[in-house]
Amino acid sequence: MSVLSHSVSVTALAGALLLASPALAQVAAPGDSDAAAQRSTAIAGEPIETPASTGDVVVTGSRIQRPNVASAAPITSVTAQDIRAQAPLNVEEVLNRLPQIAPDSQQNYQDSDGRQRIKLRSLGFERTLVLIDGKRLGTQNGQDTGIIPPSLLERVDVLTGGASSVYGSDAVAGVVNFILRPSFDGIRIDGNYSFYNHQNRDGTASQVARASGLASPRGLVNDGGRSDITLTAGKKLFDDKLSLMGFVNYRQANFVPYSARSTSACEVQQLSKDGPLSCATTSYAPGGFVRPGNVSDPASQPEFINNPDGSRTFVPYGQGTSNAFDRRGYPLQRDMERVNAGGFATLTLAPELELYGSAIWFEDTSYNRYPTRVLSSSSYGNQPFQVNCNNPFLSASQASALCGAAAGTTALAPLDVRYRFDNLPYTLDEYVNRGLRATAGVRGKVGTAWTYDVGGVYARNTQDVSYGDIPDFARVNNALNVVNVNGTPTCASGAAGCIPFDAFSAGNDGAVLNYLLAGNPATTRGVGTLWDVTANVTGDLGEYGITSPFADDGVAIALGAEYRKDSYRATANERFRQLNAGQDFDASQDVWESNIEVQAPLIQDKPFAHLLQANGGFRVSKYSTNPDTFTTWKAEGLWAPVRDLTLRASFNKAQRAPTVVEIRQARNISFGQQGGQRGDFCAPTRNADGTFNPPAASIDVCRATGLSDALYGSPTLICPDNSCTIRSGGFTADPETAYTQTYGFVARPSFVPGLTFSVDYYRIKIDNSLGYNDDNYYLDGCLRSGGDPFFCSGIVRDANGTLFASAANNPTSGFIRAGTTNYYRSLARGWDFQAQYTLDAGNAGRFDWGFTGSLTTLAGGQDSPIQPERNCAGYYGNGCGQLIPKWSHGLRTTWSSPDRVFNASLNWRHVGPLTNANNSGDAAIGGTPDRVQQTYYRVDAQDYFDLALTFNVNRQFALRVIANNLLDRVAPFVPNSYNISLARNNTIPQRYDSLGRQIAIGATVTF
Structure with missing residues (x-):
């Protein structure tokens, strides 16, 4: 295995000398057909083929369909070949590389529930509307983008800016629209296998771990295997009038523990400013932690652990003993298994009538891992455990420490006991996420001017959580009350099956655990359901002469009506309520909406006005949970003085209604x-x-x-x-209201054929921000x-x-x-940059460059009218949880051979530096002089390089070899990482590659 590992490493590193891959974004020039829909070249990374016609152009951010559509708001598109070049297991991995999206990594930190959600501009998943082919994915509370297999994607459009007037609530930060392959004729197999190939080296975390008696790995490791295979079959019948397509997808990832990386040898903390580093400590000591006295008054009681030498004496907790919390069994990559299946059908009876429908189903299972423990009595309430003072497991000195003058008597003494069984497997919390999304409708054309689409979405997402079985409070008490019967320790209660618990010596063999466990794990279920019915009509009023005298194209209009019902139901068993309190609930919200959208070309093909166009939209919304009626609108403009340059601006009033869970949290009164x-x-x-x-x-x-x-x-x-x-x-x-503005330009200079670039400034202000405040x-x-x-x-x-x-x-x-x-205000401002350049070098092949970058100038908010703005761009800590660097970008370069049989793609991912807010110099985020740190206050900029080699062997077979994080860049060290990223592995796994180099092999076969 070591020889193979070495070979793989050398091969991957040698690949860095090659050129590399496709554009990250498709930038459509205003006034021209949508670039992504018009691509006619072979798609890199799959068998050479000519894509089937997509029919009407699918445009994100507008209901109006016309061949020369142009977006007044910036849209970034990730194409199919870009996706294949990454060998992603989940769509969140695709989106994590876009600078406009706050990255997430549900597979890479302990506390994840397995659901994948998208957060544009780091404004929260509740403010990002997710669509599949222009229709809602599901309800905000329950949706999970894990339902979408990456192999089925034709492209992903990301519109950053308000779009509530077009799509309704939730599109405050923008829209992510997943465009699936519309049809397929034949049989197709897409498969990927990947693993991590990482060289462990000594670093800060490993040094701290060894000082606490914990081992740290060294040398080369190969682990974290991941598999993804999709079978797609399609058939067109009756002269292509009936199109049927179905797929089955299986995805799987292997568990990788903290112990597999030197960077996570222990959870490193810095407990005081510029203080020493240490491993996180715990009172759940493997030798057993004991504290006499009542739970309600812990501060005045001494704390002990059992002497590791087996002498049945107490040692003061934390003095001369190792109390490092060994989290090395926690997951750097969670073990996960997912199955997807679905089908699509369209039946064209006439140009005026087409029936369509689809269904996608998925189920995934993943786990959180915890050391197997006897929990503190405080985990169950305010009552302490009780131990009898003549317990045969107690030595005289221990009995005296716990019982004082009552030592040796039958009296019961209050105490707290915590015990970790290092010799037993970890306890598993199981998360099972299931989803079903079905669509159906009818669409078509009426004459030459009108199109219509009447359809609906039903989506249901279920999450079942089973928390690992933990010891029962009453059973722990039974097992602590032990008497000596003929020399045999016996439970005094005589409870059936009771096994005495020797909590007063190190090295308990764990046999008692089977009794202590309640045999009734805490379980809970959440079910989110969406019913969404839409009716949309679009018309080209130019057919009726409604056209500007200075334009060739007429005014276009879209009219729509929508009814939506969001529901969420949460239930739990009695065991869950005992441990977590709370109540079952069933909440729902009905929404009625109507909207209008207009595109009006004012001037076309005139001097200093190749295109001058105005767009507008208006929507009225009524929510069953609020007595008021709410409106949203948009006003947009496009001006291309010449064909090479287009200026654009967009103004939106967008809204987000509270989700049904937020409504319940706001309305439901509870005291504690x-x-x-x-x-x-x-x-x-x-x-x-x-x-x-x-x-x-x-x-x-x-x-x-x-x-x-x-x-x-x-x-x-x-x-x-x-x-x-x-x-x-x-x-x-109440619904929160966002005012979003974007100003920018798109340039496609005729003197540089193949070059398109754009620059856009965005400004988002959310008033009456919705959120949970403790x-x-x-x-x-x-x-x-x-x-x-x-x-x-x-x-x-x-x-x-x-x-x-x-x-x-x-x-x-x-x-x-x-x-x-509702509290005060959330804010986001910055600049987006996109560029794409294609150079046909003749016999030397073709070069494609794609670039997308984002400069964030403000990310934060204002807590009250008299408080200063909090700007967290480039900072972390002190409530700056967005983790947004000021600058990040992706640059992908692709070289294709003249015959398009081979291409090499190199992607450069740059993540700008992050600084602790204490060192910001901004008092609004805690950057006062007394808080300035001298150590561990900055994460330097990180650069990653990804290489993808694609061999289009023939029209039926393509082979891909991919190395992500080619140079095996080690994730930056961040102490106190849980406070920053909810990860205990000493880094920010959402932002940085925490597992090292990833090698992937993929293939596509078409029959």
């Missing part, structure tokens, strides 16, 4: 208490000797919360157990702002000034607010 530091900052803090310290907030801030000056600093304000009441819900969530949002905001009413209004005091109330009384005061609601 949060532990930790949720005390009243206007109350004094109590010292151990009973004296008090002054409040954390000033009297002016407390006055802004409605507190009288007389009560400032009063001990009566102290919340019980320092846990004030939190009220979640009871609010109205109690800290209001507490910290009120305190930091010095009494801003926007934040302080979330602190609702009782008549006596307190913030603790009885939930049973459903109080209207005496709580801190939390939940989904």
Whole structure:
């Protein structure tokens, strides 16, 4: 295996000397036919063939279909050959390489639920509308782009800018439209196999791990095998009037643990500014953690672990013992298995009447892994475990530490026990995602002026989660109450099957676990359903003489009506509710909409006006969950003074209605208490000797919360157990409104044939942003702002000034607010750049270059009217969770042989640097002088190179050899990575290749 590994590495590296691949984006020149639809050359990476006619041009961002369509908003297209050149397992891997999209990596971090969602401009998946062939993928709460096999894609269009007037709610950040292959005649097999080929080297993480007694791998590894195979069959019958196509797709990925990479040998933390690095620690020690006393008062109790030498003595926790949390069994790549199947049919009875329908189904299973443990008693509530003080497993010194004077008696002593079974397999949380999407409709032409399409979408996504079985609280208590019966430790309760739990020595063999487990895993199910019926009519009014006197083409119009019903149902078993509380719910929302869209060429083929065109759109929406009616609109303009240059501008008012889950979170009232530091900052803090310290907030801030000056600093304000009441819900969530603007130009200079490039500036402002804000949002905001009413209004005091109330009384005061609601403003600004150049070099072949880049100048928002704008572009930390570098780009170069039998494609991915917000110099994101860091505050720019070699052996067979991250670039080291990227593997896997070089072999065979 090592010889093979070495050969693969050398071969991949040698390939870097070759040239490389297809354009990332298709930039259509305004006034010309859509570039992607008009391509007639052989598609690289598949058998040479002439693509079948696609019929009407599919245009993202407009319902109007006409042959000379031009987009006034920037659209980036990823074509079929670009997709094949990456050997992706999921469509999210394709989109991750576009700078306009916030990358995601559901296969590469522990806490993923397996669903793949798209976030344009890092504004959240709820603000990105996802379509398949111009129709909605599914409901926002449940949709999963994993339903789409990459091998079926003809292209992906990404429109960055508001499009609610065309498509309805959710298109605030833009639209991603997956265009599937329209038809196929024959049998086709597409397959890819890939694996990771990585050289482990010593680095910061491995050094820290070894200092904590954890091993770190060295040398070359080959792992993470992934398979993807699709069988497609199609047939055209009755003189091509009936087209049938079906497919079956299977995808699979192997588990890769943290322990397979030196970069994740342990979870590295830096607990203080410029402090030392260390592995994350845990009280779930393999030798067993014990703390005497009640759960409600842990701070005053000593903490112990069992002495690893087996002497049945306690050792102070964290002193002279290794308490590093060994997460090396966590996944760098989750094991996953997915099956897709589907079919498509069209029946053309006449030009005026075509019936169509499709159905796609999928199911995938993936896992989260956790060390097998006996959980802390605090995981079940406020009651401690109990141990009898004459337990035979307790030595005299241990019994004295736990029971004091009661040692050796039958008395029960409260304690907390935590135990990790390193000798047992990890516990698995299983995520099963299923989806079904079906479409049906009728479309056609009426005369020469009109087309119509009346159809609908039914989509249903189900997620079943089964959390790994954990020990039952009552059984742990039974197993801790042990007596000596004829020299044999025996459960005092006599409960059936009870096995005594020796929690007081290291190296427990785990046999007791079978009893401790409840045998009833916690399970929950979420079901999202969409019914969407649309009726659209488009017309060319030029047929009736409605044409500008200075233009050749007439005014085009689109009229539409839509009914949509979104539903989401969540259920859970009793075990889940015991551990997580909450309630089952079934929520839905009905939407009625109508819209109009107009394209009006004003001047064509005149001096200084090759094209001057105005576009407009308007939509009216009514939601069953809101008494108001809402409107959206767009106004666009195109001016090409000469054929070579087109200026364009687009103005949109877009809206996003709250999803049904957000509506429930806003409306449903629940009360609870949060532990930790949720005390009243206007109350004094109590010292151990009973004296008090002054409040954390000033009297002016407390006055802004409605507190009288007389009560400032009063001990009566102290919340019980320092846990004030939190009220979640009871609010109205209105649709958020986005105003999006884009200005740019498209140039196709005639003196440089084959070159097209565009530059666009975008500006997005979202008012009344929808989001979930916990109690800290209001507490910290009120305190930091010095009494801003926007934040302080979330602190609702009782008549006596307190913030603790009885939930049973459903109080209207005496709580801190939390939940989904409208807050102030989200903002995004920047520049997009695209270019494409084709050079036919005759006998030297053909060169294609495709470039797309994005410069983000603002990513953030404004928390309140008097707060400064937060700009997180290029920063992370302090609430800057978007992880958006200021600049990123992709440049793909392809060389094709003169006979098009061979091509080589090299892609350069550049990700700009990221800096900790502490070092930003911007106080709005915490960049104050006292927070400036000297160590580990910056992630340098990263460059990745991907090579794809394609051999079009003949019209029936194509072979691909691909190396992604060709140079095996190691992901940058980022301590405290969980706080930044929800990953514990010391990097940001959404942004950077965390597994190293990937080698792929793919083939396409057509019969």
